[in-house]
Amino acid sequence: MDFDLSKSVAVLERTPAVLRTLLAGLPEDWTHRHVGPDTWSPFDVVGHLIDGEETDWMTRARIILAQGDDRRFEPFDRFRHLRTNPGKSLDSLLDRFAELRARNLEELRALNLTPDQFRLTGEHPAFGAVTLAQLLATWVVHDLGHLAQVARVMAKQYREAAGPWEAYLPVLHR
Amino acid sequence: MDFDLSKSVAVLERTPAVLRTLLAGLPEDWTHRHVGPDTWSPFDVVGHLIDGEETDWMTRARIILAQGDDRRFEPFDRFRHLRTNPGKSLDSLLDRFAELRARNLEELRALNLTPDQFRLTGEHPAFGAVTLAQLLATWVVHDLGHLAQVARVMAKQYREAAGPWEAYLPVLHR
Numbered sequence: 001m002d003f004d005l006s007k008s009v010a011v012l013e014r015t016p017a018v019l020r021t022l023l024a025g026l027p028e029d030w031t032h033r034h035v036g037p038d039t040w041s042p043f044d045v046v047g048h049l050i051d052g053e054e055t056d057w058m059t060r061a062r063i064i065l066a067q068g069d070d071r072r073f074e075p076f077d078r079f080r081h082l083r084t085n086p087g088k089s090l091d092s093l094l095d096r097f098a099e100l101r102a103r104n105l106e107e108l109r110a111l112n113l114t115p116d117q118f119r120l121t122g123e124h125p126a127f128g129a130v131t132l133a134q135l136l137a138t139w140v141v142h143d144l145g146h147l148a149q150v151a152r153v154m155a156k157q158y159r160e161a162a163g164p165w166e167a168y169l170p171v172l173h174r
Numbered sequence: 175m176d177f178d179l180s181k182s183v184a185v186l187e188r189t190p191a192v193l194r195t196l197l198a199g200l201p202e203d204w205t206h207r208h209v210g211p212d213t214w215s216p217f218d219v220v221g222h223l224i225d226g227e228e229t230d231w232m233t234r235a236r237i238i239l240a241q242g243d244d245r246r247f248e249p250f251d252r253f254r255h256l257r258t259n260p261g262k263s264l265d266s267l268l269d270r271f272a273e274l275r276a277r278n279l280e281e282l283r284a285l286n287l288t289p290d291q292f293r294l295t296g297e298h299p300a301f302g303a304v305t306l307a308q309l310l311a312t313w314v315v316h317d318l319g320h321l322a323q324v325a326r327v328m329a330k331q332y333r334e335a336a337g338p339w340e341a342y343l344p345v346l347h348r
Contacts (some may be wrong), residue, residue, distance in 0.1 A: 001203050003335040010200055011328070022192045022321075026184055029175050127338040137335035138343070144329035145345030147196075148322040154185070155318035161177040162315050163308035164301040171319030174348055 003133040005113060008140045013105055015143045016098035019046060022150065024094060031090055035156045042150045046093045047081030049146060053100035055080070057139045058107060064122040064132045065111070072123040108136075177307040179287060182314045187279055189317045190272035193220060196324065198268060205264055209330045216324045220267045221255030223320060227274035229254070231313045232281060238296040238306045239285070245296040282310075 001007075023031050023042055034041045040048065056076045063071055085093065111117075118133040155171045166172050175181075197205050197216055208215045214222065230250045237245055259267065285291075292307040329345045340346055 001207070001331045001335065003332070004203075007201050007203060011204065014196060014200075018192060018196045021195045022188055026188075027181050029178075029181060030185065033175070124338070127341070130337055130339070133335065134337035134339060137332045137337070138339040141329045141332050141336050141339070141343050141346065144325040145343055148325040148329070148345050148348075151318040151322040151325070155315045155322070157175045158177070158311045158315050161175065161307065161311035163304055163311070164298070165304070165308060165312040165315070167301070169312070169315050169319055171322050172315065174322075 003118065003137045005118075005136070008136050009105060009108070011140050012101065012143060015049075015147065016094065016101050018147060019049075019150070020094045020098070024091060029157060030154050033153075033157055035153050039153065040149070042153060043085075043090050043093065044081060045146050045150050045153075046090065046097055047085040048078065049143070050093060050097050050100060051077065051080045052139075052142065053097065053104055057135070058104045060122060060135055061108070061132060064120050064135065065117065067120060071121070073125060075125050177292065177311045179292075179310070182310050183279060183282070185314050186275065186317060189223070189321065190268065190275050192321060193223075193324070194268045194272070198265060203331060204328050207327075207331055209327050213327065214323070216327060217259075217264050217267065218255060219320050219324050219327075220264065220271055221259040222252065223317070224267060224271050224274060225251065225254045226313075226316065227271065227278055231309070232278045234296060234309055235282070235306060238294050238309065239291065241294060247296055247298055249299050 023046070031042045034044065055074075060073050063073060113132070118131060118136075120132050121129045122132075122135070124130045152171050152174055155169070159166060159172050162169060162172070193216075197220070205216045208218065229248075234247050237247060287306070292305065292310075294306050295303045296306075296309070298304045326345050326348055329343070333340060333346050336343060336346070
């Protein structure tokens with residue numbers, strides 16, 4: 001499917017409520033456990049999504065749209081949330097994510113972007129020229145990838161409990 | 175984590191609302207596309223979850239709890255929904271799933287199961303003796319696995335649109 005702004009926003013605007021419906025009020029055995037060193041719990045993932053709202057997606061969109069001399073993006077710090085969120089409640093992170101996402105989508109809509117603007121480029125620190133459409137499509141895929149990750153990490157908490165069914169449950173082997 | 179009934183129900187009771195929040199009202203480009211032959215769209219996945227409510231989880235729990243002479247489960251038909259749901263709306267499937275899940279969890283709670291009962295067994299057609307606890311844990315993992323699948327299948331609709339970022343998005347390669 002080709003990039004489409006309204007179809008993208010339709011997914012992006014749902015993510016905070018999807019995560020809240022899935023996670024709010026669940027026992028911490030589901031929300032705060034990861035699946036080994038260097039893996040993230042659902043709590044960590046919400047923190048990472050907050051970092052994206054604060055430092056990544058719209059920040060990069062603004063760099064592209066400004067078309068200044070230096071259009072190189074700052075590398076995105078994938079570990080910022082591990083320093084900033086210990087001690088916070090999951091509910092407070094879900095609230096914060098919803099608030100930031102709503103504000104960013106409001107800004108995005110207010111830009112009234114045209115097809116020409118979606119073809120403007122910025123410079124990714126690793127792979128060079130990328131378009132605004134690619135950035136916004138990636139925002140959507142990034143949300144969905146982390147939603148899949150949350151479900152997968154939760155599923156793996158019951159890997160042993162499922163007994164021999166484990167063999168029939170591919171989510172336990174990804 | 176060991177099997178725990180209330181922690182299991184906490185996940186199972188959320189799934190219909192999670193899928194509704196994610197999918198209801200989305201353009202069909204997100205909900206009705208799959209990612210190749212023999213793969214399922216989000217619409218198909220909801221149909222499959224309905225089949226589980228109607229023919230699998232509680233049906234098998236009843237066989238285990240009855241402890242009759244023949245405790246062998248019927249094989250679960252993973253393709254039933256592909257015959258029964260063409261032409262139906264996604265909204266009607268989301269409603270049906272929510273209704274069946276609520277009814278099944280009501281029945282499960284009303285059983286007031288004891289630890290001894292969680293150790294009772296039935297016979298799985300492929301791998302033999304399985305306990306009630308394993309069946310119920312599998313129900314939870316099955317929900318989460320299909321939630322991850324829905325997110326993954328949606329993400330893959332934007333594989334090309336994401337351009338060079340594809341390399342950084344593992345959900346596009348699973």
